[in-house]
Amino acid sequence: GAGVSQSPSNKVTEKGKDVELRCDPISGHTALYWYRQSLGQGLEFLIYFQGNSAPDKSGLPSDRFSAERTGGSVSTLTIQRTQQEDSAVYLCASSDSGKPQHFGDGTRLSIL
């Protein structure tokens, strides 16, 4: 079946602009996660949604970052007033409760 889908696959934008990254999880998966991976670094947890519970936002690096998940399905990660240090690959994953996470291909974000 279809895997986790992320869009856009690549995004280049100027410093100071806002960006929106989209994640379409595997149908029926209740949990959705956002991570980011900088060049040569491990994955950094950003935020976690589980069903209708309040999201775990403990990984968001600043108040410029926010995410929402509408209808328990599609999620959008928004970065306001982008900075060069925001350049990274943003990965989304989804899972069924208690099962392994499945990752999307990621969005490669470049801030000029």
Added chain:
Amino acid sequence: RKEVEQDPGPFNVPEGATVAFNCTYSNSASQSFFWYRQDCRKEPKLLMSVYSSGNEDGRFTAQLNRASQYISLLIRDSKLSDSATYLCVVNPSGGYNKLIFGAGTRLAVHP
């Protein structure tokens, strides 16, 4: 200190070699442990979970030492297709929820 630490490598080994990667974690209360594999410019994929008693999946063997807060992955009879970055992953609370990823160990298998 990082929550999950790995030797970044690269480990350059010939086909057929046996290679081992180590990983240490800082949170002694961590409950679940995994190895993920990430190919260049691709997403991470679960390779195997790590159980307390140690577990094997074909050519891959994972071990956990809770006393030393240490996880290992052994790959026997290396194949060219094993070339990738191997990520040590820890869940402080158990299950698959909030995963803490190491930076990864790069493996290059050559003919």
